[in-house]
Amino acid sequence: MENTATRFQTRVDSVRTERNATRSARVAVAIAAWFAAILTAAPHASAQVAVRAKRLHTMRGPAIENGVVLIRDGKIAAVGREGEVSIPPDVETFSAEIAMPGLIDARTTVGVSGILNVPHDQDQLERTASMQPELRAVDAYNAHDPLVEWVRGFGVTTIHTGHAPGELISGQTMIVKTFGRTVEDAMIRDSAAIAVTLGSAARKEGAASPGTRGKMIAMLRAELIRADEYRSKMKRAGAEPRDGAAQPDGESPARDLRLETLARALDGDLPLLVTADRAPDIASALRLAREFSLRVWLDSAAESYLLTDAILEAKVPVIVHPAMARAIDDRENLSFETAGRLSAAGIPIALQSGYEAYVPKTRVVLFEAGVAAAHGLPIDTALRAVTVDAARLLGIDHRVGSLAVGMDGDVALFDGDPFEYTSHCVGVVIDGRVVSRGKR
Amino acid sequence: MTVLSASFVARGDEPIAFVGAHLVPIAGAECERGVLVVQDGRIAAVGPESTVSVPAGARRIDAAGKWIMPGLVCTHSHVGDIGGADGSHPIQPGVRIHDSIDIRDPGFRRAVAGGLTTLNIMPGSGHLISGQTIYVKLRFAAEGPRTIDDLMIVGSDDRPLGGLKMANGTNSMRSSPFPGTRGKSAFLVREAFIRAKEYQLKIERAGGDAAKLPPRDLNLEPLVEAMQGKRRVHHHTHRHDDIMTVLRLAEEFGFRVVLHHVSEGWRVAEEIARAKAPCSIILVDSPGGKVEARYLMLDNGRALEEAGVRTAFHTDDYITDSRVFLRMPALAVRAGMSRGKALEGVTLAPAEMLDLADRVGSLEPGKDADFVILDGDPLSVYTKVLETWVEGKPVFDRSRPEDRLYAEGGFGAGRARRPYLCCAEDQNQ
Known part of the structure; x- marks a missing residue:
């Protein structure tokens, strides 16, 4: 040292x-x-x-x-x-x-997925269950991880960080500044979105679920319906879903942190941050949003250029994958030009460093924005995508951006x-x- | 070293002259308005407009406003959907990576889109010795390569040229039969080279008498070639102490080594310089991702340059995308490396590390006509590769839609999707 x-x-x-x-x-x-x-x-x-x-x-x-x-x-x-x-x-x-x-990085795992990539600093993905919306990013954020300082050195001052893609529902995200001794010091919003993954990354092997794309949506729908019923019971009992302690008539259900979190999504309080790259997965996300009137932020969205009309019609913003993300797995057909094409179509976009499982342990949104700007995203729009447009998308434009x-x-x-x-x-x-x- | 040209390179083509481009010849200074003449797959003439004339009968191509530099050389790539040594043993020198390469892998098309013309395709770093690497030219011209043989660079003995991939540090430390510690790793490598030395002695003592020759050993042959200096060792290494271990072993057994990655090279730059070991480094967007890459810094190139170490860059594709290879020397310049050495780091320096500097790596008369045409300064984020030429033939042309697809990405740029047949796969296992 x-x-x-x-x-x-x-x-x-x-x-x-x-x-x-x-x-x-x-x-x-x-x-x-x-x-x-x-x-x-x-x-x-x-x-x-x-x-x-x-x-x-x-x-x-x-x-x-x-x-x-x-x-x-x-x-x-x-x-x-x-x-x-x-x-x-x-x-x-x-x-x-x-x-x-x-700069604002609209989707990262910095501070939760640590620099060393050893078990003790990797808190971005809990593998014990495929749906855990109750996991909060605030309980896993290391404000002193060197990668926080690393991205800060390149001008990044606000990050939307938290649970990574890789499970059907991996947990929550939050928004923090890249400076502060504790997560509380750095906090802008302690619960920003629920991270959902649709596609190969969320698929399980063997008898475990979800093993297919169809099963993923079936599981999400069933869980959202349960959350809706929970929300209704809470309302009938006169209790707010987020305050299960209030039980005026004694009929309020026992407090369930998982359903409570999903109920917030149904209330429109928390958006779903849906990581989906292949066009059919993006279509599934939009279908789910329609059925449950959910707010959705599309994340990564490699093949979104095939569905610009549908995304525009659904009024869903896209946090586009890092421009230099690897063209593998569900992202095999990604393009340097996606941010530019979505923006030209009128879709609100923001840019991100994303999640990296290996080397480099994080990308830097400044660099990704530069490559997007070199490949069809007008420079002014690219500047907006890492500042004011990202702030608006994340709902923090009254403070930053x-x-x-x-x-x-x-x-x-x-x-x-x-x-x-x-x-x-x-x-x-x-x-x-x-x-x-x-x-x- | 004498190297034969690949058989399919056409002879007697009309000369082509690129006129007016900003030339970055690497050998010599940049010039703002230059002429590059190519013929028969070689560079016939190159230099400023004032000194190089366009030969009579040449096809003249106006390249004003464009930049031309040598084709990029990558000492360390994993394109081709490769599979080398398996999990059976940490030392498998007999495995040749060229027996596993799919030349239809889109990684090759992305490489030419990035201006790469020569690659060292290597197996991974999960073994102490993971096998033989292959040096290839990306001859993706119109007639196209049909097999990996069409991409090989063949030596004077008609054998394909390549190196030997080795690794130390944590990637090759795994559960048994792999080593669990650094000490054991070095021991296993020393033991292998000692066996190879004994094998070499037996062959020498046989004096050409077939009856006295030991049985052929495919695992020892490449180690003997390494000790004879015929086969370069390309050694993955990150931490400063692992770097020193490589230098120690190279001295003991006399193999010619190129240090790869060398993340903590800045900590032992003087020692590396003293050992005259060239370094092929990688720069990525952040340090870490594994413990031994914790101190991988963007100014490693600067530190090595200051110590006088010959320094190249590599893509390690898929770790970094070949299409943005030029970003690496640019980031090195950002962190203090000189522009000249940074540009050499993707051309002449890696060519030297592959023992191919007599053929590639700079724009000089007599060298292979491998070059890149760009629309601006190679170190700018906004610059695009317009064309890539190998041995006098275009292998990438951004104006062609099928080439542009690989350059930018888009639907169809990935590989053909395999169906996911949930339970059928289980039954097959």
Whole structure:
């Protein structure tokens, strides 16, 4: 560990900061970004940070040339052109070619599926049963896993993470910031969706179920009907499904965490995050959504380009598989161009790093967005897909995804086109705290 | 090394001149407006427009605005739906990967779409010695290859060229009869090479007398070839101490080794440089995925370059997709490697590591006409491979819909689907 820390101390390039009071006095500060970022960037209750960028993507209207963002107490206090926004004296100011809202990874398992890929750090998939919606991501998230810091270093400030694809219902997901000592520190939403997998990955061998695609849907329908009955009984008894303790007439059923979670999906409170790649599996997801009036977010959706009309008609958004995902198994027919084609068809999309079972243990949504942008997704749309559009899809656009007064102070800084292979992320701010100063 | 051309390369073709392209010859400086002349499957002339003239009778192709660089060489690929050594023993040098390759695997079409022209196809790393690798040219021209034999690179003795795949670290540590520790792993390898040395001595003492020759041993032959320097050892290794073990064994038995992956090469870069061991590294999107890749860093290339280690990149396809192979030198540049060495890392350096640098890896007169035409800087995310040529023939053309399908992906780019017959499969087991 010492060796590594030392090594990073020497490799991390210094970042130029400016004190506004003495704008000409530039102080180069070398920071050990790898382990020390958390220690050095301790939160300051009244701290102010300013970001100056030659090109500032606010994601609210056109980019601002020579833009300034001022962050106070973790929230954005001012945004505008240089000169319009005055930076108070003694505010730490970062300058970069490009600044944009912190990136949002709309589907990952970072923090739950750890870097080492050994049993003690793999909590993304419980294999004891094929349907376990009651499993919460919040109980499995390691805010200190090095991959959290890794993606943060590339500008990713918000992740929708949790249980992985691989079981018919693997558990819940949640939305966190990539900074915080505990999951509570990092939390935006503790329960974001129920992760469902349709397709080969959820299939069991031998006598275990589900062994076929037909069985998968049969099991889901039966369980949703049970949840509907549970919900009805709870309502008749005057108890909220989420509060089984209230039993005014003594007839409320015993609290069932599994059915309670699915009841929230039936209420429209929790969407189903349905991982489906082959066209028939995507069609099954839409059919299920229709029958039970479920909110569905399609995940991965490799062959979605075959069903754009049906997806559009169902008003279902798609969190498109990583552009560089492997063309194997159910994803054998995936395309670099899918994000571009769906977006052109008018389908709301977001981008993701996905789940990786081996090497690399995670992808980086910044890189995936770059490849999507190089293959038919307009660059502005690609920027939106990892910021404001992802925030809207996930229902967190009131806090993150754009730079405007009152929004969270999450900013990513780059020394060039963020999507270009050879550009660097040169700084990351979360809730007004400088959490990465390294040149990545 | 003398290498014969594959028999199907046409002779006496008209010369073709690509005029006006930005040339990245690797041998020599880039030039903004160059000429590349190919004929009979070889490069006839290459250089700036001011010095290279288009020969009379040549087919002239306007390549202004485009970039041309040598065909990419990958020292480590698993395309072809391959299956090498099985689970019966950790040391199986007698298994040849070329007896298992399906050339209709879409991985080959994705490789040419990525600008790759020469591959070392290797078995996996789940064995200490997993068998013989095969060096191939992706001769997917219009007439098409029919079998793996059409892709082989044949040496002066008419045998296909290839290396020997070895591995240490955790991938080859499994349940018995595989080793459970690093010490046992090294012991088993030393024992195998010692047997091979004895076998080699017996052959030498026979002095050509057939009666005195030992019985042929297919498992020992490749090890003898490795010790004679005829067969390069391609050694999977990640952790710094495993890297040192490879160097120790290579010194003991005198085999010529290429270190592969070398994730912690940055920790022992000086030692690697002293041993003059070339490194073929991989860069992936994050460290980890297994304990020994925990410190796989994007600046490994920079660290090795600074130590003076000859460094290449490889796809390890399917670990990374061959279509984005150029992303790897680009990420290395992002982390501080020089542009020149990074580009050499996908061309000339890997060609050297396959002992094919006299034929491929740079744009030089006399070398095979293996090259890539791109629409921009090879290190930009926005750049597309437009065409890939092998031995003077186009093997990938983005303007053809069937080639574009593999370049971008889409319905039909995967392999034919096999039906899932739930219970019939169980009965067959």
